[in-house]
Amino acid sequence: MTTAKKGPGLWTAAMVHGGSLADAERINRRILATFTDLTEADFSRRTHFFGGRFENLYLDRDRIPELRIILGQAERWAREILDWDDQPLRYGFWFNAQGPGQSTSEHTHEELDELLSGVYYLSAPEHSGDLILRDGRLSIHVTPEAGLFLFFPPSLSHRVETNRSDALRLSLAFNFGPL
Template sequence: MKISPQSLFPSLVWSTLFDDHVDFNNRLLGAIRLLYKNDPRGVLNSNVRGWQSPNNLQHLPEFDEINLRILQVCQRIGESIHFKPNLVYQHQAWVNISPPGASNKIHYHANCHFSGVYYVSLKAPECGSIFFRDPRVASRMITYPINELSEFTAEEIQMRPEQGRMYVFPGWLEHGVEENRSDRDRISISFNVLASPR
């Protein structure tokens, strides 16, 4: 007897690694250091013991290249899941600097189609992974009698950070970031993207 699973309503996370990330990230680090120097207080959102810039990188010319890449990646993802043609992709982006001991509380991003993170500098694997919470957890009526977790039974799934890697996911997908247990800052750029008719 053959039993075939069929995935219904999957929660997708897309990933890409930029080939030129070493030089690209070095340029980003220079712009990020200047941004931090000019606003050392930053803003408080989901970051715990870390620094976050205002959500305005999309307006800063020194971040034009990462802004373009964010929009290109999200447009390709939109096309792959059959978004309507000729949509305008707009975004907000911000820098996260997470020193040792910093983390991000579980949260989600409302009113956007995609959210994501791009890793600029870190010390893996101790720097802490991004993790995603199963959106079905609240409606589960019984626990599974399992020996080993799978993507179907896990309540949270981690994705390892890597310099030059970008993760993109639906804005409604709850996520957080583990504590940075390394001896270096974890530096990333996060973003929200909305696709709208022209």
């Protein structure tokens, strides 16, 4: 990924980490099958209503057993990235379901004392919208792929382009911070 040190007159690019999940196809297929059967009542909370949809959908982690695999891997990598040994680490997660013609507005994740943000792609059809990370005058475009994890600073401004496919783009987002 990309990194640069800040200095007078220099553009910067934040550290972005990526990885992939072993057996992602099977795990994602199971989660997607369950997710498509969910109703509004299944979500404990829905927030960020823009463009006719809630961008953040919160679900109890036990509602879909395979989420434990993804959340476990996300926590292991977050601990490694943050060099966070045995100290307690708080994290939250939510789904972002982006249908055809939908996008996600530019935002950061600086709501609390977050240390790291991340995303995992469950479904990312071709032309479903790149993730655009913006650090000052630099932009990093990431074309999502099912099974891909990305981690980045919560202060890094980001958005998702319009889903120009005819299918659902589904991701799971994370924030990590001290307990």
